[in-house]
Amino acid sequence: MAQGSDGNDASYRSPSPAGRQSSSDHMKKEMRREKNRIAAQKSRMRQTQKADSLHLESESLEKENAALRKEVKQLTEEAKYLSSVLSSHEPLCSGLTPTAPDLPYPPHRRHHHAAAAAYHPHIAVPHYQH
Template identity: 60%
Template sequence: MAQDSDSSDSSYSTYQPSSGKQENFEEAKKVMRREKNRLAAQKSRQRQTLKADTLHQESEHLEKENAALRKEIKQLNEELKYFSTVLKSHESLCSAMSSPNEEMVYSFHQTHANTPPRLQL
């Protein structure tokens, strides 16, 4: 029986190298998995960087557009003030505005607003 145990010990020692092959295979799988993970992480970081760059460019574009719109609003408000002043000065000078019939005043202004000025001879 002692020989049986020795024979089983020798078979165990011959099995060891195949176990080493299995470990090498597992190690190679780990290396491949790590490499694949590294490439995926790199690709993800590139996508994040691209997205951040795109958002930054869009933000700059919107800031410029916002500034242009604010400038236009300021210009339109100045125009509104000017035309309000012109209207007030016109109302004080216009004889038609003193008439009690407002419909006549507006129709008078609408009729004369579209006609070219007459030449005086």
């Protein structure tokens, strides 16, 4: 018979407790590595989702900012126009001077476009679209 094939051979030994422990440690290490790999993958996915979300929010805020800037520009132009209309009208209208006794509205308030046309039909105020 060949040596080492006999079941009663003295050279055959069962794994020692130290050998089993290192195998167990190896399994624990592999499981810890797998858990860590999964956790890192989830973390990278969350980071990517957060970056995508911030990018979308940034684009939305940029569009809103552009729309608000456009509105500010339109309102500024309207204010300039109305100021020029008022300036050119003040010399013609006694209702705008503080010395007039029967003011149709308080001097510190400006009237609305429709009110201006009612009090001063000779002023044509265009309607602005916002």
